[in-house]
Amino acid sequence: MSQLTVNGNELRLERFPPQPEDPLQAWDAADELLLHAHQLPDGPVLVLNDHFGALACGLSDRPLVWVNDSYVAHQALEQNLELNELEPALTPLSALGTEATAVVGVMIKLPRSLRLLTTQLDWLNANLPAGTPVVIGARQKDMPSTLPDLTRQLLDEVSPSRAVKKARLVYGQLSGRQSGVPERLDWHCEPIDATVRNYPNVYGAKALDIGARLLLQHLPSSDGEIVDLGCGNGVLSMALLQANPDAHILAVDESWDAVRSTEENLASVADQSRFEVVWNDCLSGMDGGQADWVVCNPPFHQQQAVTDHIAWQMFRDAKRILKMGGRLRIVGNRHLGYHIKLTRLFGGCTTIASNAKFVVLEAQKR
Incomplete structure (x- = not known):
């Protein structure tokens, strides 16, 4: 304080x-x-x-x-x-x-x-x-x-x-003058062959970030409940909806611009009965034991401060909301050492994929 x-x-x-x-x-x-x-x-x-x-x-x-x-x-x-x-x-x-x-x-x-x-x-x-x-x-x-x-x-x-x-x-x-810059920025996302709409304060508003690009190549297959935690513009949820026609997506972000971007983006690829978008602090207040999968590309900044508490909260909330046997799959910078956090919390984790800068990890609730 x-x-x-x-x-x-x-x-x-x-x-x-x-x-x-x-x-x-x-x-x-x-x-x-x-x-x-x-x-x-x-x-x-x-x-x-x-x-x-x-x-x-x-x-x-x-x-x-x-x-x-x-x-x-x-x-x-x-x-x-x-x-x-x-x-x-x-x-x-x-x-x-x-x-x-x-x-x-x-x-x-x-x-x-x-x-x-x-x-x-x-x-x-x-x-x-x-x-x-x-x-x-x-x-x-x-x-x-x-x-x-x-x-x-x-x-x-x-x-x-x-x-x-x-x-x-x-x-x-x-002054009454205008910039001429549109409020919404739209661009074509090649890996999912879809237009992604981005309101001003959404993360990754101008292009697909490197971590998300890697995770897009290694998304889970499921016909159950998949949570996209920290959904940003919803590009991961869009891909999940396309690849899993029987799945239901719960997309969550703490940015209102992210929420409205995701709502529009998911509505462009799927019927609204197949997804829900929620403005929230991680998964606060949500019932546990309901999800088959959680996917996450966690941030490591809060405003200008570098911090790991957001990732910790995301991982704890993911474990709580997963069904027994459910899985968390994340992408993160190698240097952040998320494998240590996941091992401590879940009792172990598996490396699914990696490149020079990022790693995709998976942990199961037992």
Whole structure:
């Protein structure tokens, strides 16, 4: 747990899910600078991409519309508001909508994807009055070299702040201009001979990643329940539906853009009775003992932090949701040592395939 001081008030903040003796804190220098130097007028504020609710907690004295596509971020928001006994006038959303139009200013934590930022600024320019103040915050090392051009293209009166604790703000005003970049990116996936639709914040939005390409060559055959855990754009689920005409797919991701991408992609290859897509933190709250297979391409980042706790949670949840005798098949970078985790959890694992960088592993619930 870490503490952040805002206007003389000490905020107690935790990352989500809480980890014992976690060295990582739930806010960074950019959050602190946004809260102390945002220069937004009094009144309701739209907050975008607040990872763990630090901005919401620090702005709890005013009405907020809070938008994040991450299910985990919504859980963190709820956790940290409760931890600090805060009950702001707050509207949490998974995506921008009409609720976000009655605001006096916009605060944006710079997302990892500039494509997401572009889509957000396009929406703001289309739905809020020109001249509405905007402030974007990030650590300097997270600011790509193309950010100045993008902000000058879509904002007026752009002005960067001085760097404080290696973080910086970019001030501007909505211009009413549009980028011309489509919200959805579609491309043809050759291994499954299908078009894959990708909304801005989905992982692997521009091309098939190397790990998924390897796993596509070694997907299981089954006529039962198959869970695609951390489904991204749903490319693995699409392949599973094509190869297993009697199977049912449960696709799960914590990104709302991933969920809506997957829903559209699966509907393009199969009847909707054959699949379900769920927005969730791994398999939290789902009944155990229901799946014949779980397939997974686990991430090893949470926002900008490298961490293995997401993979651990995925593997534990997979074991719980599998039937006795059910199997988990994953792909991962060789250096991550997932075989050690799977052996510890399942009592053993088998190497199904490998190349110079990735390995496909399988473990069975006994």
